[in-house]
Amino acid sequence: MPFVNGMLVQSSSSQPFVASLMTLLAKMFPNDILKLGGKVDRTTAQGTFSFHSEGRAIDIYLDAFEPVDLALGDVLFSTFHGNYDALKVDHVIWNGKIWSRDTMKVGPRIGGPHRDHVHVAFVKKGLAVNAQSATALFVIAVHRYRGSSALAAERYDGLWGTAYDPKDKTRRQSPAARRAIRDDKRPNI
Numbered sequence: 001m002p003f004v005n006g007m008l009v010q011s012s013s014s015q016p017f018v019a020s021l022m023t024l025l026a027k028m029f030p031n032d033i034l035k036l037g038g039k040v041d042r043t044t045a046q047g048t049f050s051f052h053s054e055g056r057a058i059d060i061y062l063d064a065f066e067p068v069d070l071a072l073g074d075v076l077f078s079t080f081h082g083n084y085d086a087l088k089v090d091h092v093i094w095n096g097k098i099w100s101r102d103t104m105k106v107g108p109r110i111g112g113p114h115r116d117h118v119h120v121a122f123v124k125k126g127l128a129v130n131a132q133s134a135t136a137l138f139v140i141a142v143h144r145y146r147g148s149s150a151l152a153a154e155r156y157d158g159l160w161g162t163a164y165d166p167k168d169k170t171r172r173q174s175p176a177a178r179r180a181i182r183d184d185k186r187p188n189i
Contacts, residue, residue: 005030006162008169014038014055015127017088022058024131028138031155032072032145034061034163034172037117051090051121064095064115066175068155071148076118079141081106087134088126093119154182 002009004026011019022036039055051057060076062069073094080092081099091100096113099106101123146153154160161181165171 003169006164006166006169007033008035008164009038010036010040011038014058015122017127017129017131018055018058018122020130020132021087021134024134024138025058025060028142029072029145029156031158031160031162032062032069035170036060054124056090056124056127057119057121060118060120061172062117063172068149068151068160070095071152072145073118075141075145075148079137079144080118080120083134083137086137087131088122090121090123092121 002011004023007026007030009022009026011022014022018038022038025033025036037059038052038057040050040052042050042053052059060073062073064070064073077092077094077097077099080087080089083089084099084101089101091098091102093109093114094117095115096109097106098109142156146156151160155178159182160178161173163172163178165173165177
């Protein structure tokens with residue numbers, strides 16, 4: 001499986017726009033996101049069509065019960081739905097909320113609340129190109145996230161260590177383990 005900046009990025013067979021967006025997210029948030037999931041041959045839990053089966057969806061793994069992850073998830077949720085046209089978004093789900101092109105508003109998510117990942121699905125049209133044009137939107141997202149708290153800024157800067165366990169890149173480090181890394185790197189005052 002491919003790794004970008006040490007992060008597991010499962011982009012193989014995803015649409016070109018989606019795959020390049022996954023790489024961009026991995027480069028922009030290397031210490032924050034555990035992994036990125038793309039194309040998976042499956043249906044939803046209800047047995048219906050999954051955008052993942054066509055390589056038109058990304059799962060951005062975060063933990064809504066961890067305050068710093070929650071802040072990043074909220075920033076990504078609003079970035080995706082706030083720029084739905086430029087980012088070719090069909091719908092985005094995070095932490096019990098959903099936004100879709102059908103309703104054009106944020107509402108409660110019926111079904112799985114998606115508290116362990118942000119799910120973003122994309123329209124069919126225009127996915128044959130790469131997502132480099134989206135870089136500026138995620139530079140803004142980085143600044144919004146870093147400004148959300150001192151802890152977010154520290155984690156983004158790498159003071160919390162990476163999201164994944166260096167010994168097992170498929171496993172997320174616990175918040176306690178990441179805080180220990182942060183505390184070990186702080187200068188003694």
